[in-house]
Amino acid sequence: MDHPPLPTVPALDLLRYLGTWYEIDRLPMRHEPEDATDVSAHYTLDDDGSIRVRNRCLRGGELEEAIGQAKPVDASNSRLEVSFLPEGLRWIPFTKGDYWVILVDGAYTAALVGSPDRKYLWLLSREPRMDEITRQHYIAYARQQGFDVDRLIHTPHTGHPTA
Numbered sequence: 001m002d003h004p005p006l007p008t009v010p011a012l013d014l015l016r017y018l019g020t021w022y023e024i025d026r027l028p029m030r031h032e033p034e035d036a037t038d039v040s041a042h043y044t045l046d047d048d049g050s051i052r053v054r055n056r057c058l059r060g061g062e063l064e065e066a067i068g069q070a071k072p073v074d075a076s077n078s079r080l081e082v083s084f085l086p087e088g089l090r091w092i093p094f095t096k097g098d099y100w101v102i103l104v105d106g107a108y109t110a111a112l113v114g115s116p117d118r119k120y121l122w123l124l125s126r127e128p129r130m131d132e133i134t135r136q137h138y139i140a141y142a143r144q145q146g147f148d149v150d151r152l153i154h155t156p157h158t159g160h161p162t163a
Contacts, residue, residue: 018044053069068082
């Protein structure tokens with residue numbers, strides 16, 4: 001299906017975006033099992049200006065972790081490419097995924113992130129829970145942008161922190 005270009009936030013303040021985010025909802029993907037709980041992402045700035053990505057979740061009570069690297073692709077900082085390949089292989093072309101921040105609140109407490117092909121979508125919060133009115137606002141925006149929000153998986157947070 002053809003979509004218009006996916007709008008992103010005009011300017012993302014990377015320093016404010018750093019830190020811990022909790023996954024509230026996501027579209028299904030092969031990289032993240034449907035039974036994953038307590039999904040978190042922690043972003044830190046590396047010395048070279050790239051962003052270190054540490055994704056964690058619980059699966060069957062066991063902690064799973066993936067370490068990656070993200071780099072902005074333009075001056076807005078809202079369009080990033082991310083790779084979870086081992087560090088020595090990250091130079092290989094076509095191995096990076098799109099991580100586009102399409103909506104973030106002014107306090108940087110909630111964010112909607114997706115890919116321009118509309119295959120990937122994450123609703124993130126600084127807390128493991130999000131009030132339903134805010135959640136529905138972000139989901140409605142994602143629907144307006146052409147994402148299949150009927151397929152969203154609501155991420156359980158069991159009180160066992162992964163961040």
